[in-house]
Structure formats: C-alpha cells, structure tokens
Amino acid sequence: MADPFLSIQNVKKSFGNVAVVKDFNLDVGAGEFVSFLGPSGCGKTTMLRIVAGFEEPSAGKVMIGGKDVTGLKPNQRNIGMVFQAYALFPNLTVAQNIGFGLKVAGMPKAEAQARIAEMLNIIKLPDFGDRYPYQLSGGQQQRIALARALAPKPKLLLLDEPLSALDAKVRISLREEIRSIQKKLGITTIFVTHDQEEALSMSDRIVVMNEGRADQTGTPFEIYNRPSTKFVANFVGTLNVLEGTVSDATTGTVKINAEEIGLKGKLNGSKSGDTLSLALRPEAISLGRRPGNDANLTGQIADVHFLGSVIRVRVGVGQNFVSLDTFNNSSTPPPAVGEKTEISFSSGDVLVLH
Amino acid sequence: MTQASISTTADAARSAPPEAKSGFRLPTHWLGVAPFFIFALMFLILPTLYLVVGAFQNDQGQYTLDNIRQLFADQSIRDSYWVSIKISFWSATIGALVGLAMAIAIVRGGLPAWVRSSTMTFSGVASNFAGVPLAFAFLATLGRLGLVTVILRDVFGINIYAMGFNVLTSWGLIIVYLFFQIPLMIVIITPAIDGLKREWGEAAATLGATTWQYWRMVVIPVLWPSFLGTVILLFANSFGAIATAYAFTGSSLNIVPIKLYAQIRGDVLHNPHLGYALAFGMIVVTGLANIFYIWFRTRSERWLK
Amino acid sequence: MKTGRFWAWLVFGLGTAYFFIPLIATFEFSLRMRRGEYSFDAYRVVLGDSRFQETFAYSVTVAVFTILLGVLLVVPTAYWIRLRMPHLRPVVEFITLLPLVIPAIVIVFGYIRMYGSNSPLPFLGSARGTDALLVIGYATLALPYMYRAVDTGLRTIDVRTLTEAAQILGAGWTTIIARVILPNVLIAVLSGAFLTFAIVIGEFTLASLLNRPAFGPYLQNIGANRAYEPAALAVIAFAITWGCMSVIQILARFAPKSANRPN
Structure with missing residues (x-):
C-alpha cells in the first residue's frame, strides 16, 4: 500500500509473562473497512485497544495519518469507538450523548445542535433526541453509540464487537446499517468480531487472528476460498x-x-x-x-x-x-x-x- | 440506637418475582397476616398517631396549632432543633464525603482485593456500633485523659485542651457520629460506584474528554442522586440518635432527642402537648428525609440498571 | 495510574487510622486502671460486678424473647404474603420500614402515653407487663432487619413452587412449614436473629425510658460514675457486636443459593 492511513508496525504486547499480541503488522488504507476476526483470547481486542490508546504496546508503533501516535493518550487521537455494552452515559439524553464529543471540543451550541440532528437522521432515529438510554432497546442504544462516536468526525472508527450483545434479527439489520453509514462517510474502520459471518459480510479486508498473530490478511473472498492455514480454513466457514x-x-x-x-x-x-x-x-x-x-x-x-x-x-x-x-x-x-x-x-x- | 444499612431493601422490592394475581379470597386468608397487622397497628402506628394527634390538641382536647407554633416560638426548642439539624447536617455531609472517598479508593483505587473485602466487613460492623459504648471509646481517645490527647501533649507538645478543644461539644459529637456515618455511607454507596462502567470512561476518552471532563459530565452526575440520597439518610440516622449523645454529654447538650428524653422523664416543658409536638417535629424531619432518600434512590437505580 | 493508587492508599490509610485509633485507645485506656502498669483490673471489676451480671443476663433474656417474638411475627407473615397475598407486599414492606423512619424515642414515648397504668391495656402497670412492652418495642425496632432477612431467604428458595411440590406429595401444612420452609430459611432467620441480638443487647433509649434494669442503662450509669470500667465495657460491647456480625457473615456462606432463578 502506497500511503496507508493506519499503520501498525511490529506491535507486541505482553501482560506479565503472557504474550497476547506477537509481532503484529497491518496497513489500512483511507476509507477501508478492516475486520479483526478470531476466537476469544486471540488478541484482537487487545490489538484494538492498542490502536485506541488504552493499552501501550510493549514494542512497535502505531501511526495514524502518517503521525506516530504510540505515546498519545486516547483523548488526543481523534478516534471514535463503539463498545459491546453500548456504554452510553446514563445521565445524559440521546442528544447530549451524541453531543458529548462536540461539547468537549468546545463546538458552539448552534453548530453542535445541527450536527446532532444530522447524526440522528443518519442513524434513522430523528425523534429520539430527548430520550434517555434506559428508555431504548439494545439496537437503538448501539445506533446512538455509533452516532456519538461519529459526531466529532473522527478519522478512525473502532468497533469492539458492537453487535454481540444484540439478538439475531437486530444484529443483521444493524450490520448492514453500519456498513452503509461507513461507506457513505468514507471513514476508515477497524471492526473486531468473533463472528465470521459478520466479518465476511461487512469487510473490505479481514485479518484472521490466532494466538496473537495475524494468520491471514485478505479480502473476504480470499479468506473464504483460499485460506492459507488450517486454522483459517477451520475457523471461517464450514469445511x-x-x-x-x-x-x-x-x-x-x-x-x-x-x-x-x-x-x-x-x-x-x-x-x-x-x-x-x-x-x-x-x-x-x-x-x-x-x-x-x-x-x-x-x-x-x-x-x-x-x-x-x-x-x-x-x-x-x-x-x-x-x-x-x-x-x-x-x-x-x-x-x-x-x-x-x-x-x-x-x-x-x-x-x-x- | 443501632443502625444497619437499608441498602438492600429496594433490591428486594425490585427483583421480587412476579406473582400470580390472587382472585377472590375468603376472609380466612387474612388470618395469616392478621397478627402482623394487629401488632403493627398497636405498637407502631397507633402510638405514633397518638402523639401526632396530641400535638394538635390542647389540654381540653380541642384541636389547635398552638403547640406547633410554640415549637418555633420557644427559644430553647428552636435552638435544640437548630443544634440537632447542625450536628446531623455536618455529620452526614462529612461522613458522606469521607465515605465516598473511601469507597472510591477501595473500588477504583487499584488496591488489593483484601482491602475491599475487609473494609466492607468492618463497615458492616462499625455502622452497627453506635450507642453508649461508642461514646466511651471516644472519651478514651479524645477526652482529657484520652490516648490521643495524651500523646499529642506529651510527645508532640500540643495541648489541644489548652487550645480550646473539648470533645464534649457539638463538634465532638460530630466526630463521634462519623464513626457510624462513614461506614454506613461506604456500605450504601459502594454498589453505586460498582455501577460505574469502565467503558464509560473509555468512551469519554475516545470522544476527546479529559479525566476531569469525564468526572464533571458523567461520574459526578451519575453518583449525585445516590450520594444526595445517602446524605439525607445519614442525616435522619443521626437526627434520631440519642444514646451516644446522652452517654457522651449527659443532658447538657441541647439537641431534640435529649430534650424529648427529658420531657418524657419529667415534663420539663410543663405542657404534655408541647412534648407531643416535639415528637411530631422529629417525625416530620426524619419522614421528609426518608421520602427524599427513596426519591433519589429510585432515580439512580433507573440509571444504573 | 501510579498517582491514583497513591491517593487510594492515602485515603484508605487515613480512614483506617480514624477507625482504629479509638479502638486502640479504648483498649489501652481499659488497661490503665492500676497506676503505673497495664492490667486487666477494669475487666475483673466489671465482670465481677453483680449489677453487670444481672443487667447483662436481663438483656440477653429480653433479646431471646425479642427474637422469638420477631420470628413468630415475621416468618408466617412473610411466607403468607409470598404465597397467597402478593398484592399486600408493598403495604407490609412499607410498615416494616417505618421503624427506620420514626425514631425509637418517639415510639417509646407513644407506648408510655398509650399503655400507662390507667389505660385499657395497662402494660406499664406491672413489672412483667413493662418487660413485655420492652420486648415488643425491641421487636418493632428489629422489624426492618428481621423482615428483610426472612423475605430475602424466602425469595431465594421460591416458596410457592416448594409449597406446591410438597402439597402434591401429600404434605399437610404443619409438615410444609416445619419440614420444608423453616429448614430452608433457617439461615436467613438466624442472620436476622443475630442482628436483632446486636441491636437489643446494649440498647439504651427504650430500656431507660421504661425503667428496666437492662445492660444499656447500666452502661450509661457506669459511664457517668467511673473512669476505666466504661472503656472495658466498650471493648466488651464491641466484641459482642463484632461476634454477631461475624456469625452473620459466616451464616451467609451456608445460605442456600437459588437453584431455579438468578438472585
């Protein structure tokens, strides 16, 4: 890749004696949707948290937009993140949740209002601004969380198993919605999942992770049809x-x-x-x-x-x-x-x- | 009076299983609960009502607001309410702040697990360790010959009594009350702090918030109802307490429960109905406090589901 | 992270100091009775005092009766409410919380005015009657704790299903209560009992205003007249409270865990 937007270079991470991520390399182009797919404990979440800045890598570096961000705190990285458990602030209304990042950044009120309304339209919940999170269903909460992450126009979107807590029907409709919003906004996205169907249906590229390593990186078509290792072949699809x-x-x-x-x-x-x-x-x-x-x-x-x-x-x-x-x-x-x-x-x- | 946490009461109500609606019942079914209701009526509700009604009557049994008016007009009674409210307010506020700090320290401070479990166990005990013995303990600590007083005087050369300190004052009593107020706060507020999810902090960070912004915009507002509710509960807790104060200062401290105690013993107000009004005033204060407590609690539980 | 942990330790350390210094000071003070050296003289004097023995025995007796009354009052009610009259639950729960709202001194004030020797129910006309009223008063104070303990116990074991299962197997009411329900809520009842004991044993207000020779007024009396004995008594009282709470903690470990529904 000539000019990757996100570049993860030789990243290693150990907790005590346990190596969770072993020499991870990845370049992601601008606007690309890349999934980290693997069983639990394969290091995919840790890798995402390193990109977010919640964990510091034991070795290696993370570059975003050509800038080394390895030492930066999460709140200095200009990223958006969506969590498995929604993590909406319970004391704030939907509009206040979406506006949180704007308020923190000091955006003028009128401008923030407009942006919140725009986000509510994008997630197709235009009339929900005054509700509180506890009044919403799981699927609605997760869409709000997505809007909240996207409102400050981050350069990178991180999705940490955002669909795992939802029931099957909502999961399918929401994954289509996430993908279409991502395409529309053209935002570079990392998506962590253990669900191969999600990864295959949503991604531009998939990184199949196993025991802290990227076993194979490729398009869904390549991963499914030409798995390069026994692990990938077994993990993705029925065989x-x-x-x-x-x-x-x-x-x-x-x-x-x-x-x-x-x-x-x-x-x-x-x-x-x-x-x-x-x-x-x-x-x-x-x-x-x-x-x-x-x-x-x-x-x-x-x-x-x-x-x-x-x-x-x-x-x-x-x-x-x-x-x-x-x-x-x-x-x-x-x-x-x-x-x-x-x-x-x-x-x-x-x-x-x- | 001994107190224990009532923190799980609401839990009991919330997680109660839905029961089938009972249809028409023969009156015999009421026999099962009759003893309880008769007991409650005779020994809880009627005695209280007796005082409440008496507070609005004069010697001739006519209804009047004179006794209530008297509560505000009588300098000594007004003072006693004021002192009681002051002591309860400060012991509740300080107790709540210190208890909150300790709860945050043991839940979020990265301390070893045994610190949390032993603090919780100790808090359960200490919140029930009120009454006469507690007064003794603080006399042995901060009295004229108390260990801390003596050590400060002999080792550090600080004579706190010469500097005007006296443990047998309202502030001394506040220090003593903290011994059960702080643990009660810890017992009640810890579940609320547990309810703060780590992801909220992470979400706030990815949205660009500093730690302080996250605390100001999320943590403090989320904890606020629980905190305020518990402060009010602590307030009621110390407002009705008498044993510690009585053992501590005898009848010299002019607080409402001690005044009522003296009134029950010897009608020092020379008006039984004024005594009823005094009791009624206590019920109003603690009752209001509990209503606010429940109100705040419901609010925070809605959030922290 | 590092600084956070420093502050946590600091807060914890200061708190620990506040709570342990008075306990240490009390213990130290209780040893100071003999001039110039530490001794257990204060404890010897206290434990040898016949009034200590009498008042303590009196309070223990009152506590036992209070627990019996509390159990007889609360267990059938809580069971019946769960089984047959769930719509009354909010009412019963509200009543059981009232003793936390109405100060003890107000409740006993009401007793004194309602049950005097000239009233239709002259509890205060005789010593036995007053003893009974004291037990009743304590049962009222302990109601919130006892009811909650028992009700939580009943919730965990799902009384309705257990009762129906026993009925299908042909059990009568006595068998159901004695062989099915009680053994299962025993732990909860015992927890409530020990908490009641801790509350009753040193209680001052009711005993003093009803003029009963209980441990609480005795403590207060010693405190007003002696120097070192109160400290020894405080240590003993703390040991009793600690003992009761430890027993409750240990009992909690034996409590039946819910089999068919999450807690």
Whole structure:
C-alpha cells in the first residue's frame, strides 16, 4: 500500500509473562473497512485497544495519518469507538450523548445542535433526541453509540464487537446499517468480531487472528476460498475434510479410499505416500456428476436436513462424512437416506491443508 | 440506637418475582397476616398517631396549632432543633464525603482485593456500633485523659485542651457520629460506584474528554442522586440518635432527642402537648428525609440498571 | 495510574487510622486502671460486678424473647404474603420500614402515653407487663432487619413452587412449614436473629425510658460514675457486636443459593 492511513508496525504486547499480541503488522488504507476476526483470547481486542490508546504496546508503533501516535493518550487521537455494552452515559439524553464529543471540543451550541440532528437522521432515529438510554432497546442504544462516536468526525472508527450483545434479527439489520453509514462517510474502520459471518459480510479486508498473530490478511473472498492455514480454513466457514494419500506425486494423483482424483499443481512438494487433509466447502460439492467437475467419488446418503431454501445432505464416503448443500427444488424430491450416490467437485476447489 | 444499612431493601422490592394475581379470597386468608397487622397497628402506628394527634390538641382536647407554633416560638426548642439539624447536617455531609472517598479508593483505587473485602466487613460492623459504648471509646481517645490527647501533649507538645478543644461539644459529637456515618455511607454507596462502567470512561476518552471532563459530565452526575440520597439518610440516622449523645454529654447538650428524653422523664416543658409536638417535629424531619432518600434512590437505580 | 493508587492508599490509610485509633485507645485506656502498669483490673471489676451480671443476663433474656417474638411475627407473615397475598407486599414492606423512619424515642414515648397504668391495656402497670412492652418495642425496632432477612431467604428458595411440590406429595401444612420452609430459611432467620441480638443487647433509649434494669442503662450509669470500667465495657460491647456480625457473615456462606432463578 502506497500511503496507508493506519499503520501498525511490529506491535507486541505482553501482560506479565503472557504474550497476547506477537509481532503484529497491518496497513489500512483511507476509507477501508478492516475486520479483526478470531476466537476469544486471540488478541484482537487487545490489538484494538492498542490502536485506541488504552493499552501501550510493549514494542512497535502505531501511526495514524502518517503521525506516530504510540505515546498519545486516547483523548488526543481523534478516534471514535463503539463498545459491546453500548456504554452510553446514563445521565445524559440521546442528544447530549451524541453531543458529548462536540461539547468537549468546545463546538458552539448552534453548530453542535445541527450536527446532532444530522447524526440522528443518519442513524434513522430523528425523534429520539430527548430520550434517555434506559428508555431504548439494545439496537437503538448501539445506533446512538455509533452516532456519538461519529459526531466529532473522527478519522478512525473502532468497533469492539458492537453487535454481540444484540439478538439475531437486530444484529443483521444493524450490520448492514453500519456498513452503509461507513461507506457513505468514507471513514476508515477497524471492526473486531468473533463472528465470521459478520466479518465476511461487512469487510473490505479481514485479518484472521490466532494466538496473537495475524494468520491471514485478505479480502473476504480470499479468506473464504483460499485460506492459507488450517486454522483459517477451520475457523471461517464450514469445511469437509477428507483424508487422502498421495499415490503419484508427479501426476498429482491422490487416493481417497479406493478412488483416485487428480490434484495437479496443488501438492506443494508432497511426496508419494504422504497423507494429506483435503478440505472442501459444502457449496463446492455437487450431488451426482456435473459438467466441469473433474473429480468424482461414490458414497451413501447418511442424513438429509431440510432447511427451507437449501437442503443439506450428509454423504458417507468411506470413513469420512461430507456435507453438501443443494437448492430446494419443488419438482424433485429430496434424496433418501441409504441411497447410493456419486458426488463430484472441481479439483480447483480443493484446499490442501498442511 | 443501632443502625444497619437499608441498602438492600429496594433490591428486594425490585427483583421480587412476579406473582400470580390472587382472585377472590375468603376472609380466612387474612388470618395469616392478621397478627402482623394487629401488632403493627398497636405498637407502631397507633402510638405514633397518638402523639401526632396530641400535638394538635390542647389540654381540653380541642384541636389547635398552638403547640406547633410554640415549637418555633420557644427559644430553647428552636435552638435544640437548630443544634440537632447542625450536628446531623455536618455529620452526614462529612461522613458522606469521607465515605465516598473511601469507597472510591477501595473500588477504583487499584488496591488489593483484601482491602475491599475487609473494609466492607468492618463497615458492616462499625455502622452497627453506635450507642453508649461508642461514646466511651471516644472519651478514651479524645477526652482529657484520652490516648490521643495524651500523646499529642506529651510527645508532640500540643495541648489541644489548652487550645480550646473539648470533645464534649457539638463538634465532638460530630466526630463521634462519623464513626457510624462513614461506614454506613461506604456500605450504601459502594454498589453505586460498582455501577460505574469502565467503558464509560473509555468512551469519554475516545470522544476527546479529559479525566476531569469525564468526572464533571458523567461520574459526578451519575453518583449525585445516590450520594444526595445517602446524605439525607445519614442525616435522619443521626437526627434520631440519642444514646451516644446522652452517654457522651449527659443532658447538657441541647439537641431534640435529649430534650424529648427529658420531657418524657419529667415534663420539663410543663405542657404534655408541647412534648407531643416535639415528637411530631422529629417525625416530620426524619419522614421528609426518608421520602427524599427513596426519591433519589429510585432515580439512580433507573440509571444504573 | 501510579498517582491514583497513591491517593487510594492515602485515603484508605487515613480512614483506617480514624477507625482504629479509638479502638486502640479504648483498649489501652481499659488497661490503665492500676497506676503505673497495664492490667486487666477494669475487666475483673466489671465482670465481677453483680449489677453487670444481672443487667447483662436481663438483656440477653429480653433479646431471646425479642427474637422469638420477631420470628413468630415475621416468618408466617412473610411466607403468607409470598404465597397467597402478593398484592399486600408493598403495604407490609412499607410498615416494616417505618421503624427506620420514626425514631425509637418517639415510639417509646407513644407506648408510655398509650399503655400507662390507667389505660385499657395497662402494660406499664406491672413489672412483667413493662418487660413485655420492652420486648415488643425491641421487636418493632428489629422489624426492618428481621423482615428483610426472612423475605430475602424466602425469595431465594421460591416458596410457592416448594409449597406446591410438597402439597402434591401429600404434605399437610404443619409438615410444609416445619419440614420444608423453616429448614430452608433457617439461615436467613438466624442472620436476622443475630442482628436483632446486636441491636437489643446494649440498647439504651427504650430500656431507660421504661425503667428496666437492662445492660444499656447500666452502661450509661457506669459511664457517668467511673473512669476505666466504661472503656472495658466498650471493648466488651464491641466484641459482642463484632461476634454477631461475624456469625452473620459466616451464616451467609451456608445460605442456600437459588437453584431455579438468578438472585
């Protein structure tokens, strides 16, 4: 990246003897929406708090807009932050909450009023200015918190699991809303979550974190379709894993049970006789032969789950079970349990996990 | 009189489970609660009402406001209310401020966990350690031969009694009352301080606020209702207290409870109905204090859910 | 952060000094009876005083009766209110809080005027009657604490479900109260009992105005006439209060935790 807006360079953080963040590097371009995705305890929140200035890194530096902010206090960084538990000030009305940062910055009253009204419109709660936080639902409170963070026009927006405390329906609508507001304002955003669906649907880029390191950084498409480590492949999306043995390394032939498939150019130097884990997304597998699918295996239907628009089928292939999705089609009855079947996929979709 | 915190009373009311509405009940159901209501009527409500009604009657049993007027007209009674209010006000205010500082120190000061737990336990005990023995303890500390007086005189050469200090005064009594006022404050206000979320401070910081701005705009306003409510409770707490004061200064200190005590013993006002009015005045002061306490408490609980 | 912790320690240290210096001073003073050396003479004198023994025994007896009266009054009421008359809860709670609002001296003043020897209920006409009125007065003062302790206990165990479960299993009312409810709220009742004990044992106002030979007036009397014994008595009184509160703290650990609903 030529001129990153936010640059995190060689950041390390330890609490006592425990290294929580180990050598973290990231450049974020202006206006980009980047998610930190990972299980709890992977260091994503600590990393966000270092960017915010609540934690001081043990080593490395944080640059915002080309300026080293590592030693600056949170209130000098011109950032906006939204917390999991909303953290609205309970003694202030919605308007006063949104206006908090403006008042602190000494903005004239009339100007602040206009800005508050503008923010209330952006979050589509124009008539809520006089209410108190305890009178609002969780989703409304979180939108107010977003407006409060954005009102002073920060250069960087930090979202710390802002959707985790909300129920499923609100979560989906709010994530779309956050993303559209972020795009409209063009504000550089870091979003911390443990929910892969959130990260995949909202982000320009995702940083998958594991044990204090960035395992992989890439677009949602890359992360999902070309995970670079076993951890990323397992953490993001559902994965079918088949055990296979390399029968001929030169031609790229791999044997699964008694059947062979060709994986030319994917073996990354594995030798004949090596055991491999081959991973496949459910949506990459088709029931029956399909033009364009160059790999076929036989199996037996083990389970059928009717999920509405999609039918998820579990097929036993030798010792392994494979889940695959087919679209519901009212004219074709779903497959029956116990039926013999063939499954097919494109060898290009196979992820070889090392 | 001994006091304990009433901090959990409101909790009990709030988290009570919703119970099914009972429909039509035979009067036999009332038998279960009859003893309680009869007891409360006979030994709590009627005796109090007797005094309240008596405060508005004269010797002939006619209704009058003369006794109430007398409360304000009589120099000595007026003084006693004034001294009582002064002592209660200062012991409540100082007790609340010191208690608040200590509560903040143990909750937010980064002190080890044992400091908090032992302070809370001790506060539970000390807020109940009032009455006669407390007066003894302070006489042994700050009396003419008390340990602190003697050490200050012999070791530091400061003779506080020669400088005009006397523990047997209103200010001496205020110092003594702090011994149960401060712990009571700590017991009641600690949950409110626990209710201050760390994220509020962080949110304020990211919005550009300094620590002082955060305290002025959020912390102080949030704690204010709890604080004010507790100050009022402490006020009522010391307004009705008599044992400590009586054991401390005998009947020499002119405060309302001691005056009422003397009136009950020997009708020193030469007018029984004026005595009732004196009692009525106490009920009004403590009653008002408690109404304000409940009002402030409801406000802060709404915020700190 | 560093300076914050310094201030916290400072405030805590000053507070500790305020609370412990009087306790130390009292203890030190109580040892000073013999000229020129520390001794436990003051304690020996106090404990050997027959009036101490009599008044203390009297107050303990009154405390026991107060606790019995309080339990008999509060437990059935709180249980019945929870089970059958929840709509009366606010009324009952308000009444139980009144003794915190009306000063004790006012309540006893009312007793003296209402129950004199010429009244329809002449409690004050005899010594036994006055003793009874003292117990009643103390039960009234302890009402807020006793009721809250028991009601909290009942809330934790969900009396309604327990009662219905016992009824389905064929239990009668005596069995339900004695075998199901009481054992479960025993801890709460005991907590209330010890708090009542701490309140009653050294109480001065009621005992003094009703002219009963209780420990509180005795303390006051010694304080007015002796030098070192009051300090020894204060130490003893503090030990009793501390003991009662410690027992309550320990009991709290054995209290049943709510099984089916969060506290």
